[in-house]
Amino acid sequence: MNLFTLHHGWAxxxxxxxxxxxxTIGDVMIASAMRTLGDLDDIRSQHGLIGAxxxxxxxxxFVLGVIFMSLSFFSLLFALSHADLSLVAPASASLTFVTNAxxxxxxxxxxxxxxxxxxxxxxxxxxxxxxx
Amino acid sequence: xxxxxxxxxxxxVLGVVAVTAPLGDTLLSIGMTRVxxxxxxxxxxxxxxxxxPQILLxxxxxxxxxxxxxxxxxxxxxxxxxxxxxxxxxxxALLACFWxxxxxxxxxxxxxxLITAAVGFVARGPSYTEIPHTxxxxxxxxxAEPR
Numbered sequence: 065m066n067l068f069t070l071h072h073g074w075a076x077x078x079x080x081x082x083x084x085x086x087x088t089i090g091d092v093m094i095a096s097a098m099r100t101l102g103d104l105d106d107i108r109s110q111h112g113l114i115g116a117x118x119x120x121x122x123x124x125x126f127v128l129g130v131i132f133m134s135l136s137f138f139s140l141l142f143a144l145s146h147a148d149l150s151l152v153a154p155a156s157a158s159l160t161f162v163t164n165a166x167x168x169x170x171x172x173x174x175x176x177x178x179x180x181x182x183x184x185x186x187x188x189x190x191x192x193x194x195x196x
Numbered sequence: 197x198x199x200x201x202x203x204x205x206x207x208x209v210l211g212v213v214a215v216t217a218p219l220g221d222t223l224l225s226i227g228m229t230r231v232x233x234x235x236x237x238x239x240x241x242x243x244x245x246x247x248x249p250q251i252l253l254x255x256x257x258x259x260x261x262x263x264x265x266x267x268x269x270x271x272x273x274x275x276x277x278x279x280x281x282x283x284x285x286x287x288x289a290l291l292a293c294f295w296x297x298x299x300x301x302x303x304x305x306x307x308x309x310l311i312t313a314a315v316g317f318v319a320r321g322p323s324y325t326e327i328p329h330t331x332x333x334x335x336x337x338x339x340a341e342p343r
Binding site: 091092094095098099101102103104105120138140141142144145146149153154157160161164165168169172173174175176177179180182183184186187189190191192193194195 | 221222224225228229231232233234239242245266267269270271273274275276278279282285289303304306307308309310311313314315317318320321322325
């Protein structure tokens with residue numbers, strides 16, 4: 065393996081890490097915002113569609129989550145312009161499953177039982193296999 | 197405490213989450229391939245890339261994905277929604293196989309099998325963790341009485 069290949073590998077890893085970290089923070093912030101608001105169907109039936117949209121848009125956690133999701137989106141665009149889709153999309157998607165499960169347990173206090181851990185890991189393995 | 201909050205309509209919303217995300221990503225990839233590599237010194241090119249038709253269509257699909265994703269997170273856990281909607285990867289692979297007649301290797305079929313099994317596995321479990329004191333009552337101005 066020459067120096068260029070090694071450098072290229074680190075660059076790909078850094079781009080994928082940027083997508084995974086920003087996507088995980090964004091997902092957790094948005095999930096936390098939606099959990100705090102409650103069922104959107106109930107809000108819509110009480111306050112109408114505009115009321116439901118306003119309730120979401122006025123949540124500071126949602127806004128912060130969208131900022132991190134935007135960071136993740138632009139990191140994805142940047143990565144796609146340098147690396148192959150068959151590497152970036154499955155690698156970032158599969159790693160995000162695991163980091164989200166860890167973050168959901170500690171920050172959202174979700175009951176991530178054995179069933180969900182196994183599902184997250186199996187999906188992660190499945191996505192990795194599909195990239196081969 | 198976990199419980200199931202899923203109905204047929206909610207499974208449909210998860211289906212929209214599953215299909216629109218990978219299709220949107222694929223369109224973004226096609227668009228970015230046409231735009232070409234973006235240099236770190238010219239990041240503003242990413243803004244101009246948004247004007248590409250494939251990227252615009254990709255963004256439209258990702259908006260559909262995002263609104264259904266938000267709705268699903270309001271009645272289900274993140275660790276339920278993500279594996280359950282991962283069936284989208286399988287849908288895209290099957291479309292590539294039967295519509296575009298792309299070759300799918302045995303490893304990919306194994307990946308498809310694993311994802312399908314994981315989706316079936318998580319879907320049989322509870323979808324929502326009940327955490328006391330997480331819901332803040334929504335305070336919006338009451339609608340004006342019609343005159």
